[in-house]
Amino acid sequence: xxxxxxxxxxxxxxxxxxxxxxxxxxxxxxxxxxxxxxxxxxxxxxxxxxxxxxxxxxxxxxxxxxxxxxxxxxxxxxxxxxxxxxxxxxxxxxxxxxxxxx
Amino acid sequence: xxxxxxxxxxxxxxxxxxxxxxxxxxxxxxxxxxxxxxxxxxxxxxxxxxxxxxxxxxxxxxxxxxxxxxxxxxxxxxxxxxxxxxxxxxxxxxxxxxxxxx
Numbered sequence: 001x002x003x004x005x006x007x008x009x010x011x012x013x014x015x016x017x018x019x020x021x022x023x024x025x026x027x028x029x030x031x032x033x034x035x036x037x038x039x040x041x042x043x044x045x046x047x048x049x050x051x052x053x054x055x056x057x058x059x060x061x062x063x064x065x066x067x068x069x070x071x072x073x074x075x076x077x078x079x080x081x082x083x084x085x086x087x088x089x090x091x092x093x094x095x096x097x098x099x100x101x102x
Numbered sequence: 103x104x105x106x107x108x109x110x111x112x113x114x115x116x117x118x119x120x121x122x123x124x125x126x127x128x129x130x131x132x133x134x135x136x137x138x139x140x141x142x143x144x145x146x147x148x149x150x151x152x153x154x155x156x157x158x159x160x161x162x163x164x165x166x167x168x169x170x171x172x173x174x175x176x177x178x179x180x181x182x183x184x185x186x187x188x189x190x191x192x193x194x195x196x197x198x199x200x201x202x203x204x
């Protein structure tokens with residue numbers, strides 16, 4: 001932990017509308033695109049009722065650049081118009097981390 | 103956003119062993135207990151394959167106190183011995199937040 005280098009997490013929580021047409025294709029496309037961005041470190045997703053996606057980034061600059069990516073902007077727009085009834089995006093600094101492995 | 107007051111998030115991601123006996127009862131008990139702690143702000147969970155639980159707290163002190171809660175310590179121990187094949191705990195400072203509602 002002494003050499004822990006802080007990085008950033010984006011916690012995206014959401015609930016969906018009943019209209020899921022095209023959603024899973026877009027989600028996969030956007031995740032694939034995120035993985036190609038500079039400063040991308042990782043992504044984890046789960047949904048049951050509420051959806052939680054956490055993506056990890058080297059810097060706030062990397063998050064800002066990704067937020068403004070043109071394809072991502074279109075996906076965000078469609079998300080608001082069609083797929084999400086609610087969402088929340090939290091930008092967080094990861095200060096400490098503990099891992100357990102069997 | 104000008105008056106945004108930072109708070110903390112604990113991102114707990116995990117994968118389970120095949121032995122889930124007693125897990126859901128314990129998870130519910132521990133979540134109920136967390137909700138009674140000083141400084142607790144909220145909790146969100148989803149699992150599909152990977153499990154993601156994010157809890158929100160007013161301060162690092164509140165997180166530390168909760169980490170050391172005696173019933174929580176027992177649950178953590180059982181988690182390592184029985185239910186989890188892997189987990190990761192990240193302590194994060196929430197610096198910004200954006201919400202969308204239909």
